[in-house]
Amino acid sequence: MIGLMQRHYSMFDYIFLGIDQAIRTLDHYPRTTGRSYPAKDIPEQILTESQRQHSAGLMRVNHAGEICAQALYHGQGVVTHTPMIKAKMQQAAMEEGDHLVWCEQRLDELKSHTSYLNPFWYAGSFGIGMLAGVIGDRFSLGFLAETEQQVIKHLEKHSQLLPDQDQRSYTILQQMERDEAQHRKEAITAGACELPLVAKKTMACVSKIMVKIAYWV
Ligand SMILES: [Fe+2]
Ligand SMILES: [Fe+2]
Secondary structure, three states: OHHHHHOOOOHHHHHHHHHHHHHHHHOOOOOOOOOOOOOOOOOOOOOOHHHHHHHHHHHHHHHHHHHHHHHHHHHHHHHOOOHHHHHHHHHHHHHHHHHHHHHHHHHHHOOOOOOOOHHHHHHHHHHHHHHHHHHOHHHHHHHHHHHHHHHHHHHHHHHHHOOOOOHHHHHHHHHHHHHHHHHHHHHHHOOOOOOOHHHHHHHHHHHHHHHHHHHHO
């Protein structure tokens, strides 16, 4: 983040950075802050087959959600002209990268896979992020704040839906929820505007479709 603030980057630099970020994200090698796995000290408990499949479905949705979060931040980061906001987008995307790695590790432990549609989720979210960024910084930040608010609600719901025995997944979701709340706070502090109700409802509708599909594939 410091490097991004001190050096002047051209539009081409950001385009190549965007391509690099997309490849890294979809190739299971996102930029992260390097924080440790939240569930590392939580003992693995025995899950029935249906519990394992249910936990895996929920964590696949969360992983796909983090793909979308990364893409939204990357898309907005490419088009915004404000260096401070650009740097914040890059930093937040790295923290979403932590979430991505944690969800994927948990899916491995649950002997399952990430969503086969991840390239589609990434491309769609990147485009939406760019569009929000083009409208303007305050709208872009408002879009982020609303996204994080909806993600927090979603994580609260998923924390309740997990089998009681799956404390490892639960611990990961709890840490993610704390991070998303911080992202939301930072977007509001940076000048986010309140989005129109129709925009909020459209976002909720689109994310519901993604949740239903990613649970299975
Ligand atoms: Fe996240
Ligand atoms: Fe976030």
